[in-house]
Amino acid sequence: METSDYKEKDIVFALIEEFEHSKENPNRPALIILKKEENNFLVCGFSHDEWKKAKNIKISNDSLKWGKLFAGVSYINISKPKNIPIKNIDYKIGEIEQEVYDIILIELSKPKKLKRNLIVIVKHITD
Numbered sequence: 001m002e003t004s005d006y007k008e009k010d011i012v013f014a015l016i017e018e019f020e021h022s023k024e025n026p027n028r029p030a031l032i033i034l035k036k037e038e039n040n041f042l043v044c045g046f047s048h049d050e051w052k053k054a055k056n057i058k059i060s061n062d063s064l065k066w067g068k069l070f071a072g073v074s075y076i077n078i079s080k081p082k083n084i085p086i087k088n089i090d091y092k093i094g095e096i097e098q099e100v101y102d103i104i105l106i107e108l109s110k111p112k113k114l115k116r117n118l119i120v121i122v123k124h125i126t127d
Helices: 008-022 048-052
Strands: 029-037 040-047 064-068 070-074 086-096 099-108 118-124
Touching: none
Parallel strands: none
Antiparallel strands: 029 040, 029 118, 040 064, 070 086, 086 099, 099 118
């Protein structure tokens, strides 16, 4: 799957709600995983300040890198982003290049502009 398969406005719409509660830590790293192959994930990172200006974010190949994910799974409840049909939401704690992150996986049930797969939203665990 190519990065261009993802529509930026849909990715941003799902993410922006999840990072609203991090305003007190504006430089906290926020990652979105754009591609999955086995245990490898293509990762794009932004600060929370950048997410506040999400409409201006351009995802370029220069901002992407591969990282390993090691995680165990449990379930949580999060508010559902508007206009994005969600089939399932998982919560994981994982490690990407020795940094620990909260990882939220959203599986779209009836995607229109997104391919049928997992959109993975990542925020840094609170210290």
